[in-house]
Amino acid sequence: MFTIAIIGIGLIGGSLAYALRGFRDCVLVGYDIQPAVTLQAKMYGAIDIAAGSAEQAAEQADLCLFCANPTAILDGIANCRVFYRKGAVVSEICGVKEELARTIPSLLPEGVRYIGLHPMAGKEVGGFVNAERGLFKGAGFILVPPENHDPNALALMRELSEYVGAGQVIVNTPAEHDDIIAYSSDLPHVTATALVSRYPQALTLAHTAGAFRDGTRVANIDADLWTDLFSRNRKPLLYHLDGYIDTLYALRDALSRNDKEAIRGFLNSAQRNKRRIQDL
Amino acid sequence: MFTIAIIGIGLIGGSLAYALRGFRDCVLVGYDIQPAVTLQAKMYGAIDIAAGSAEQAAEQADLCLFCANPTAILDGIANCRVFYRKGAVVSEICGVKEELARTIPSLLPEGVRYIGLHPMAGKEVGGFVNAERGLFKGAGFILVPPENHDPNALALMRELSEYVGAGQVIVNTPAEHDDIIAYSSDLPHVTATALVSRYPQALTLAHTAGAFRDGTRVANIDADLWTDLFSRNRKPLLYHLDGYIDTLYALRDALSRNDKEAIRGFLNSAQRNKRRIQDL
Numbered sequence: 001m002f003t004i005a006i007i008g009i010g011l012i013g014g015s016l017a018y019a020l021r022g023f024r025d026c027v028l029v030g031y032d033i034q035p036a037v038t039l040q041a042k043m044y045g046a047i048d049i050a051a052g053s054a055e056q057a058a059e060q061a062d063l064c065l066f067c068a069n070p071t072a073i074l075d076g077i078a079n080c081r082v083f084y085r086k087g088a089v090v091s092e093i094c095g096v097k098e099e100l101a102r103t104i105p106s107l108l109p110e111g112v113r114y115i116g117l118h119p120m121a122g123k124e125v126g127g128f129v130n131a132e133r134g135l136f137k138g139a140g141f142i143l144v145p146p147e148n149h150d151p152n153a154l155a156l157m158r159e160l161s162e163y164v165g166a167g168q169v170i171v172n173t174p175a176e177h178d179d180i181i182a183y184s185s186d187l188p189h190v191t192a193t194a195l196v197s198r199y200p201q202a203l204t205l206a207h208t209a210g211a212f213r214d215g216t217r218v219a220n221i222d223a224d225l226w227t228d229l230f231s232r233n234r235k236p237l238l239y240h241l242d243g244y245i246d247t248l249y250a251l252r253d254a255l256s257r258n259d260k261e262a263i264r265g266f267l268n269s270a271q272r273n274k275r276r277i278q279d280l
Numbered sequence: 281m282f283t284i285a286i287i288g289i290g291l292i293g294g295s296l297a298y299a300l301r302g303f304r305d306c307v308l309v310g311y312d313i314q315p316a317v318t319l320q321a322k323m324y325g326a327i328d329i330a331a332g333s334a335e336q337a338a339e340q341a342d343l344c345l346f347c348a349n350p351t352a353i354l355d356g357i358a359n360c361r362v363f364y365r366k367g368a369v370v371s372e373i374c375g376v377k378e379e380l381a382r383t384i385p386s387l388l389p390e391g392v393r394y395i396g397l398h399p400m401a402g403k404e405v406g407g408f409v410n411a412e413r414g415l416f417k418g419a420g421f422i423l424v425p426p427e428n429h430d431p432n433a434l435a436l437m438r439e440l441s442e443y444v445g446a447g448q449v450i451v452n453t454p455a456e457h458d459d460i461i462a463y464s465s466d467l468p469h470v471t472a473t474a475l476v477s478r479y480p481q482a483l484t485l486a487h488t489a490g491a492f493r494d495g496t497r498v499a500n501i502d503a504d505l506w507t508d509l510f511s512r513n514r515k516p517l518l519y520h521l522d523g524y525i526d527t528l529y530a531l532r533d534a535l536s537r538n539d540k541e542a543i544r545g546f547l548n549s550a551q552r553n554k555r556r557i558q559d560l
Contacts, residue, residue, distance in 0.1 A: 120489040140486025168486035180480050184487040188495035190531065191471045193550035196557060197527045200460050200520075205560045206420025206448035207464040209400040214494040215468035219554035223547035227540050234535045240480075241535070245528055247477045251470060252521055255514045260507050267503035270473035274499035277476060280485045 002026045005061035007054045007076055008033070009041045011123060012093050013067030014131025017046040019164035021133075031057040033072075037128050046131065059083040063156065065117075066092035070100075070228050077104055084112045089153045091117045095181060096233040101146040101174035113153040116144030117161070118177065120185075124220050134165065141166035144177045182236035189226060190241060192219040282306045285341035287334045287356055288313070289321045291403060292373050293347030294411025297326040299444035301413075311337040313352075317408050326411070339363040343436065345397075346372035350380075350508050357384055364392045369433045371397045375461060376513040381426040381454035393433040396424030397441070398457065400465075404500050414445065421446035424457045462516035469506055470521060472499040 002024040006013045009032040017028055030047030031054050032038045042050040051057035058064050058080040066073045073092045084090065090112060094100055097116045104114045121139035123130055141161035145154050154171070161169045172180065195212075196219045230237060254262035282304040286293045289312040297308055310327030311334050312318045322330040331337035338344050338360040346353045353372045364370065370392060374380055377396045384394045401419035403410055421441035425434050434451070441449045452460065475492075476499045510517060534542035 120487060122489060122491075139489065140484070142486060168484065170484055170486045172482075176482055180483055180487045183480050184483060184492045185489065188475065188491040190528070191475060191495055192491070193547055193554075194524060194527045194531065195468065195471060196550050196553040197546070198523050199553065199557060200463050202452075202456055203460055203464060203557065203560060204420070204448065204450055205558070206400060206422060206450045207460045208557070209402060209419065209465065211402075211468040211472070211498045212464045214497050215471055216554055216557075217494050218491045219550050221547050221551050221554075223544050223551060226547055227544040230535060230543055231538055231540050234538060238532065238535055241528065241532055243478050244474060245525060245532070247474045248470070248521065248525055248528075251474065252518065252525070255510060255518055255521070258511055258514060260511050263510055264503050264507040266477070267473055267501050267506055270476050270499045271501050271503060273476040273479065274496055274501075277479060277483065277488070277496075278485070280483060 002063075003061045004028050005051070005057040005064045006030045006047060007057055007064060007066045008068035008072065009037050009046070009128050009131075010067060011126045011128070011130050011135070012119065012121075013065070014041060014046055014128040015121075015133065015135035016065060016067060016093075016119075016164060017041060018131060018133035019136055020160070023160060023163045029057045029060050032128070041128055046128075055080050055083045058088075059085065061085065061088060063089045063091065063160075066090070069225050070094045070096060070232055074100065074103065078107050081107055081109060084109060086111050088112050089156055090114045091157060093117055093119060095185060095229050097144045097177045098174040099232055101144065105146050113150045114146055115149060115153050115157045116146070116174070116177075117157055118142040118144065118181070119161070119164075119166070124218060126222060137165040138167040139165070141169045142177055143169065143171045144174055145171065146174070178233055179236045179239075182233050183240045186230060186233055186237045187240050187244060189218050189221065190230075190237070191244070192216050193221060195219065282343075283341045284308050285331070285337035285344045286310045286327060287337055287344060287346045288348035288352065289317050289326065289408050289411075290347060291406045291408070291410050291415070292399065292401075293345070294321060294326055294408040295401075295413065295415035296345060296347065296373075296399075296444060297321060298411060298413035299416055300440070303440060303443045309337045309340050312408070321408055326408070335360050335363045338368075339365065341365065341368060343369045343371065343440075346370070349505050350374045350376060350512055354380065354383065358387050361387050361389060364389060366391050368392050369436055370394045371437060373397055373399060375465060375509050377424045377457045378454040379512055381424065385426050393430045394426055395429060395433050395437045396426070396454065396457075397437055398422040398424065398461070399441070399444075399446070404498060406502060417445040418447040419445070421449045422457055423449065423451045424454055425451065426454070458513055459516045459519075462513050463520045466510060466513055466517045467520050467524060469498050469501065470517070471524070472496050473501060475499065
């Protein structure tokens with residue numbers, strides 16, 4: 001019997017639980033730090049067995065999926081170290097990987113294998129109540145194996161990604177992952193939150209259309225989670241933020257000179273890049 | 281018989297034509313610089329009469345709506361000056377108003393009244409083929425009367441806005457309008473285009489989720505139109521862009537010191553503002 005432990009049953013953990021139903025005929029054991037959430041996940045049929053602790057979930061599992069914020073993931077994986085089954089695979093869904101790939105393998109006993117996973121899916125609202133089976137449909141899944149990883153463990157995680165609905169599955173090194181995600185996820189959260197940091201007094205909702213709504217959607221942010229993510233990924237984020245500020249300065253300069261050719265060149269190049277990215 | 285001329289039958293002009301059907305039992309006269317578009321609009325029933333020129337459309341109309349880019353609007357309004365009916369109302373849908381409010385009234389003959397209009401609705405795709413009756417449903421409509429405007433003309437434009445589906449109708453002075461729109465429309469177009477101006481080589485579509493897609497949606501931009509808008513509104517845009525860059529620098533500073541309290545404070549304040557703006 002293949003047993004999967006979901007440790008942390010929020011938006012991602014809960015949605016994975018729903019979507020994993022039937023994968024390798026698995027039994028799903030779940031644990032959330034809030035006992036009411038663990039029970040609710042059992043009642044809703046997201047999990048088969050409600051565990052009383054992370055350790056109790058881990059000791060039954062062939063695959064342990066840690067689905068929480070970065071700090072809780074690192075603590076949870078460490079706390080369970082003497083409980084993993086021999087040959088178990090340990091994974092987690094954290095949005096920053098280099099630190100984890102450096103730390104986690106040394107925490108694990110001989111024969112327990114680690115593969116990082118980053119499903120590129122989310123919502124502005126979190127928690128198990130917002131979990132849904134279809135959350136990962138078409139989403140990018142980034143697999144982040146550490147150095148000297150076990151190819152079988154990587155194959156398991158690829159199979160799992162495809163089963164839950166992944167569109168494209170990519171394998172990145174931890175450093176590649178963190179660099180690209182600093183650009184494609186952290187930076188858009190910076191641009192959206194910075195946009196609403198100050199606004200004109202006379203602004204009304206009537207003045208805002210799609211460009212503003214979309215450009216600021218993720219500003220309705222989980223501040224604790226994103227403080228953790230920004231802080232842990234600050235080196236590549238600073239690199240991309242500096243590039244972004246340079247770009248804004250170049251446009252600022254063109255605007256202040258009213259250099260229409262430079263403004264048009266900037267916009268044309270942005271439009272080309274936007275279309276190129278859609279084909280990557 | 282109340283006659284409305286739609287001069288420029290693109291996304292906005294075409295959608296207004298569809299949505300104005302039945303307003304004051306009007307007859308709709310349309311003209312587009314592309315003859316094929318004028319005919320298409322007639323064939324699709326968006327307009328009742330296809331005019332052969334802007335002047336020919338204007339001379340029949342109690343209300344002339346100029347729906348083109350800023351330069352074409354200014355030229356069109358000037359070119360029609362000897363053709364307007366006595367007592368006609370002239371309006372336009374340009375996204376920048378101060379320059380127009382300064383210029384247009386002096387172009388118009390005695391008794392022809394000007395009111396600026398800015399419907400806060402659009403799409404990433406333009407042209408009459410993308411026009412639709414429901415485009416303005418729930419959208420903010422900003423009315424921008426010049427100094428010493430005629431209250432009856434303003435009332436007509438308010439009635440029209442509500443008829444085509446406006447959510448909230450706001451009256452702003454030209455300077456207020458341009459300042460707020462530099463923030464709520466121009467700046468989000470800057471942030472989106474700047475985001476795609478450079479991207480990591482190893483980026484794939486799998487690395488992009490909702491935050492990136494929404495944050496860069498309008499980067500698929502009409503470069504000519506937005507060069508014109510940015511250039512004409514560059515003074516308030518520069519003001520808000522400088523504020524935005526200052527905000528990014530403050531966050532940059534907090535990140536480089538790994539000051540989690542400052543990062544969390546920034547994100548919490550952004551979240552509060554985002555929610556406040558939704559209630560304005």
